[in-house]
Amino acid sequence: MAISLLSFSPLSLLLLLLLAFAGISEAAVVTYDFNITWVRANPDGLFERPTIGINGKWPLPVMTGTVGDQVIVNVDNQLGNQSTTLHFHGLFMNGSTEMDGPVQVSQCGIPPGSQFTYKFNLTQAGTYWYHSHDKGQYPDGLRAPFIISDPDFPYEYDEQFVLSVSDWYHEEMQVVIPKFINKANPTGAEPVPQSVLFNDTQNLTVPIQPGKTYLFQVVNIGAFAGQYIWFEGHNMTIVEVDGVYTEKAEAEMIYVAAAQRCSFLITTKNETTANYAFVSSMDTDLFDKIPPGLNWNVTGWLVYDDKKPLPAPALIDEYNDFDDFTLVAYDKMPLLPEPDRVVTLDVVMGVLGNGKPYAFFQNITYVPPKVPTLYTVMTTGEDAANPLVYGEFSHSFVLEKDQTIDIVVNNNDTGKHPFHLHGHNFQAIARSAENAGNFVSTNTSQTNFPEIPMRRDTFVLYPQGYIVLRFKADNPGVWLFHCHIEWHVDQGLIATMVEAPLEIQKMVTLPQDHIDACVAGNTPYAGNAAANTVNHLDLRGATVAPKPLPGGFTARGIVALTFSCISAILGMAVIVWYGMVDMGEASKQSEIRRIAKMNREEAAAAAAAAAATEINETGKTD
Structure with a gap:
């Protein structure tokens, strides 16, 4: 039955308008003004260092919002010596892929002295974080949680507490990264952090009351180390991972x-007789070696009574962590149908011809293109559907809209890798055991996938094993898939998913400050990966990885080895000559021993020089 507004009294109409306005006004606009600068901090009490702060302060503010809100983040880069960006980790950025934040992917870096605005709608609830996605920068401090509230949260609790955990380095990334990706580190041993932090500090205390239920929202904002976390005397009831609610x-x-x-x-x-420690312990299996004196634990306390002591945590014999693969999504979303496409990525860590260590998917190490990949989508017309325009070393896959995609990742490395997909969460449908040694090229080798798989956006691949991740390509955009160990990002363990590029062209308009940032940074913003705006399939001049490692000995290595052999032969000849000279037996034997010792030392030095040269040239040892 149709109802005419004329049938309502003026007072009734006013009430209806107020109710309608109240419904509309529930969606707020949340604005953050971030002046990004250097400050100084000493969070572990061991070393004061330059740290990236916001509005002159560090730790950084925890961002908050509610589902349905619009968020505006005005960034003013006043670092002086570095560009920067912000990525809002785990947010799908539906319809606004240009706000995702990775440098040379969805934007140019924001140069020092420049301003940039991020604007997006919150369509998801749960636990997220924000961080720089430029030059391995976020371990310098530019990272913090982002909590999105949900009026329909499915579980009851009395209070909530946001808890970040992170590894911490004493040196700045602009110092650490060149030492890491270096000829002197041919094995690619990752830098070991100096400390662990809770909420960017140590000795954290959490005041609590007896007989209450607390929701802890934990975010690992670190660069490298996975964290084992436990609360003494208390069990945890998991209810969410990566923004996806789970069955308890x-x-x-x-x-x-x-x-x-x-x-x-x-x-x-229901008593206050004692306080209890909670602990985070870095996964030291990730470290090539443990430096002397490293404390890989950090302790906090649940404080029932601040007049009672804070007990030292108990020692544990082994880690017995919960298997997150067994979690069940609360909404009972079933397994997606068989994939339309399978993307297989084999993880390899190795050395290129410059003697430096890199990381590879299918023998390709990621190198940022000259033009941000999204801008290539926007400026190449119909050619945007051709993966060639994005360049070999962006390792791009063009996906069709609404395809079901399986990403199969095989780990030829001996370390763990937490893989993250931008713009989506995925169903984690298969994972082999650690060091299983078996790999797959498609998902057809396994059929017993869970009916209701766990969904999340970051999932751990075990050493010498595989994972299978399934998602629906229903969010047009340019989305990275990468290991979230920052050292491996720096080494190039990245692929690019270009999802429905022709749809992107219809729905995205690049804001002027995007172009302004490129101009200020002298970065091209149109054309293919080589900035060619005339012939999109002409990639001459595109950025490329160093040349592959040459087979066998290099010329310089052969020369060095030859000279070491000549040195050894000459030494032996001198010893023989002295043996033939007519001199006293005691003097002769003494002189022979002296010459032999001298030549052993020279031969050893020459051999060491040859080995060093060979490592520098090839990255190989016997």
Whole structure:
């Protein structure tokens, strides 16, 4: 039945308008003004260093919002010596891929002295974070949680507490990264952090009350180390991972890899007779070696009574963490149908011809293109559907809209890798055991996938094993897929998913400050990966990786080895000559021993020089 507004009294109409306005006004506009500068900080009490702050302060503010809000972040880069960007980790950026933040992917870097605005709608609830996505920069401090509230959160609790955990380095990334990707580090041993932090500090205390339920929202904002986390005397009830609600799951200990999030409920005891430690312990299996004196744990306390002591944590014999693969999504979303396309990526860590260590998918190490990949989408017309225009070393895959995609990742490395997909969460449908040694090229080797798989956006691939991740390409945009260990990002363990590029052209308009940032940074913003705006399939001049490692000995290595052999032969000849000279037996033997010792030392030095030269040239040892 149709109802005419004329049938309502003026007072009734006013009430209806007020109710309608109240419904509209529930969606707020949340604005952040971020002046990004250098400050100084000493969070572990061991070393003061330059740290990236916001509005002159560090730790950084926790961003908050509610589902339905619009967020505006006005960035003013006043670092002086570095460009920067912001990425809002885990947010799908539906319809606004240009706000995703990775440098040379969805934007140019924001140069020092420039301004840039991020504007997007919050369509997801849960636990997220924001961080720089430029030059391995965020371990310098430009990272913090981002919590999005949900009026329809499915579980009851009394209070919530946001808990970040992170590894911490004493040197700036602009110093550490060149030493890491260096001829002197041919094995690619990742830099080991100096400390662990809770909420960017140590000795954190959390005041609690007895008989209450607390929601802890935990974010690993670190660069490298996965974290084992446990609360003494209390169990955790997992209810969310990476913004996806789960069926309740009881855990004594959890593992949170770099970039992962986990929310859980803790119900406190009905007494205040003691306080309890909670601990985060870095996964030292990731470290090539443990430096002397490293404390890989950080301790906080649940404080029932601040007049009682804070106990030292108990020692544990082994880590017994919860298997997150067994989690079940709360919304019971079923397994997606068989994939339309399978993308297989084999992880290899190795050395290129410049003697430096790199990381590879299918023998390709990522190199940023001259033009941000999204801008190539926007400026190449119909050619945007051709993956060739994005350049070999952006490692791009063009996906069709609404395809079901499987990403199969095989790990030929001996370390763990937390893989993250921008713009989506995925169903984690298969994972082999650690060091299983078996790999797959498609998903057809396994059919017993879970009916209701766990979904998340960051998932750990075990050493010498595989994972299978399934998602629907229903969010047109340019989205990275990469390991979230920052050292491996720096080494190039990245692929690019260009999802429905012709659809992107219809829905995206690049804001003027995007172009302004490119101009200020002298970065091309049109054309293919080589900035060619005339012939999109002409990639001459595109950025490329160093040349592959040559087979066998290099010329300089052969020369060095030859000279070491000549040195050894000459030494032996001198010893023989002295043996033939007529001199006293005692003097002769003494002189022979002296010459032999001298030539052994010279031969050893020459051999060492040859080996060093060979490592520098090829990255190989016997």
